[in-house]
Amino acid sequence: MADTLEQPGPKAGATTKGQGSRAAIDAILPAIYDELRRIAHFRLRAEQTGHTLETTGLVHEAYIRLAGSERLEFESRAHFLAIAAQAMRHILIDSALTRRTQKRGGGLRPLTIDDLPIVAETRSEELIALDEALVRLSVINERQAKVVECRYFGGMNIDDTALALGISTATVKRDWMLARAWLNLELRK
Amino acid sequence: MSEASDASRDWERLSEALALIIELPSSEQEDKLASIAGSDGVMRAELEALLRAHHAASALDAPVLDVLSISRESAGATLPAWSDEVIGARYRVLADAVGGGHGVVVKALDERLDRVVALKFLSSHLLENAVARERFKVEARAIASLDHPNVCAIYDMGDASDDRFFISMPYYHGETIAAKIARGPLAIDDAVSYALQTARGMAAAHARGIIHRDIKPANLIVTTDGVVKILDFGVAKLSGNAMTAPGFTPGTISYMSPEQTRAETTYTSTDIWSLGVVMYEMLTGAKPFRGAEAREVAEAICAEEPRAISELRADVPGALERLVMDALAKMPEKRPVSAKRLAESLEGP
Numbered sequence: 297m298a299d300t301l302e303q304p305g306p307k308a309g310a311t312t313k314g315q316g317s318r319a320a321i322d323a324i325l326p327a328i329y330d331e332l333r334r335i336a337h338f339r340l341r342a343e344q345t346g347h348t349l350e351t352t353g354l355v356h357e358a359y360i361r362l363a364g365s366e367r368l369e370f371e372s373r374a375h376f377l378a379i380a381a382q383a384m385r386h387i388l389i390d391s392a393l394t395r396r397t398q399k400r401g402g403g404l405r406p407l408t409i410d411d412l413p414i415v416a417e418t419r420s421e422e423l424i425a426l427d428e429a430l431v432r433l434s435v436i437n438e439r440q441a442k443v444v445e446c447r448y449f450g451g452m453n454i455d456d457t458a459l460a461l462g463i464s465t466a467t468v469k470r471d472w473m474l475a476r477a478w479l480n481l482e483l484r485k
Numbered sequence: 486m487s488e489a490s491d492a493s494r495d496w497e498r499l500s501e502a503l504a505l506i507i508e509l510p511s512s513e514q515e516d517k518l519a520s521i522a523g524s525d526g527v528m529r530a531e532l533e534a535l536l537r538a539h540h541a542a543s544a545l546d547a548p549v550l551d552v553l554s555i556s557r558e559s560a561g562a563t564l565p566a567w568s569d570e571v572i573g574a575r576y577r578v579l580a581d582a583v584g585g586g587h588g589v590v591v592k593a594l595d596e597r598l599d600r601v602v603a604l605k606f607l608s609s610h611l612l613e614n615a616v617a618r619e620r621f622k623v624e625a626r627a628i629a630s631l632d633h634p635n636v637c638a639i640y641d642m643g644d645a646s647d648d649r650f651f652i653s654m655p656y657y658h659g660e661t662i663a664a665k666i667a668r669g670p671l672a673i674d675d676a677v678s679y680a681l682q683t684a685r686g687m688a689a690a691h692a693r694g695i696i697h698r699d700i701k702p703a704n705l706i707v708t709t710d711g712v713v714k715i716l717d718f719g720v721a722k723l724s725g726n727a728m729t730a731p732g733f734t735p736g737t738i739s740y741m742s743p744e745q746t747r748a749e750t751t752y753t754s755t756d757i758w759s760l761g762v763v764m765y766e767m768l769t770g771a772k773p774f775r776g777a778e779a780r781e782v783a784e785a786i787c788a789e790e791p792r793a794i795s796e797l798r799a800d801v802p803g804a805l806e807r808l809v810m811d812a813l814a815k816m817p818e819k820r821p822v823s824a825k826r827l828a829e830s831l832e833g834p
Contacts, residue, residue: 480538
């Protein structure tokens with residue numbers, strides 16, 4: 297099941313430019329993970345309201361922390377955002393798959409970073425189903441799948457998605473609408 | 486490989502057709518679909534299914550972080566000192582806090598009366614904002630003046646030791662209408678009952694000059710006994726008490742009335758619109774006005790006619806559909822004249 301992550305969806309992409317993208321994702325995973333944990337912490341402390349919980353905020357926080365970092369170089373903020381969307385997808389699906397493994401009583405599969413139960417148990421199966429459907433979509437239209445990855449997993453708005461993927465905002469809107477309908481149908485099968 | 490590229494070509498063809506259909510007003514979509522598909526029955530069926538899927542609610546519409554489990558374990562080792570804290574020398578916090586609307590809500594034990602309550606706090610980042618603080622107090626007094634089974638009651642309000650301000654309310658067992666809708670369209674009887682109860686609660690508030698301004702499924706809890714409680718008058722203000730700064734647009738965009746999206750003065754008719762949106766969503770499982778971004782949703786609210794309910798769900802009575810569409814009249818004066826009148830219409834003849 298973990299193979300899902302190795303399929304074309306999260307790996308290929310207009311802006312990741314092939315080689316080095318895997319390393320780029322791995323490099324920002326810890327920062328995204330930290331931000332997720334921080335968000336969980338803030339939710340529990342409940343001193344913050346909704347706006348701090350948005351994916352965009354999380355990704356921007358991670359960007360600010362990593363922008364000055366020497367171990368990482370991104371061509372642009374747009375490039376970073378595209379990588380961050382993949383990293384988010386990677387973390388959430390990995391977490392959902394761990395939930396599934398635990399539920400089935402199988403041996404515990406070690407998590408990439410640590411053992412945090414990030415995805416709610418009740419949501420893990422639907423998240424896995426979405427990820428698998430997204431892999432199938434990437435086979436018939438890779439760009440549409442990338443748009444969903446940026447917008448849903450990366451929490452990016454239309455303008456940023458257009459920048460990250462090097463396409464027009466009109467194309468982003470169209471792709472999003474079509475992919476959304478396709479996935480809706482696919483997930484009800 | 487050729488199989489994949491066939492699928493890819495098929496989807497491209499459907500994509501182009503669907504994009505053409507979707508951009509038309511909903512009344513013209515059927516005709517366009519028929520003319521594109523022609524005698525191709527397979528394509529027609531596929532396009533119809535896709536069009537329905539386009540109009541349906543989707544998990545993709547909610548932020549991905551909604552899938553997160555927020556538990557003590559996932560929050561790491563540095564836990565807050567909330568639990569067991571005693572607030573206002575009277576309330577012992579029992580359970581983890583949850584964020585909501587303009588405040589934060591915790592479950593607590595009222596040690597004086599030995600009952601479980603919900604405490605709502607003004608968010609700390611709003612605390613220094615005098616307007617927000619005053620809004621919060623006005624809200625509390627306004628709701629306290631109401632005594633209606635469909636409006637969440639107010640027990641008490643006060644200051645916690647660290648300058649946080651709170652109100653205490655009953656702790657209800659049940660789930661929100663948002664949670665019910667997430668599982669799909671509601672049974673028609675349930676949708677009518679919830680709408681009716683909400684309209685009655687609204688009517689009681691309106692009679693005292695209180696407009697909710699943020700009626701949405703997440704603010705409507707249905708107790709395990711099937712009683713609707715309108716929650717979170719977080720943005721309510723007393724009618725005529727101009728507390729809302731110009732341009733300030735509270736509320737959730739999807740449920741906002743056209744006049745609210747334009748930051749115009751709003752009256753009780755804004756709540757009637759919002760209840761219309763909630764009714765539409767309860768019946769169809771889909772929001773009537775959608776868009777990729779808030780601005781597009783606002784444009785749809787102001788300019789577009791929603792897809793007919795009967796197209797999405799055949800068993801909705803015509804009279805009920807007309808009532809929902811009346812509530813969604815763009816002009817406030819074309820909507821049902823009051824929440825009381827709307828409630829009477831929902832009660833039937």
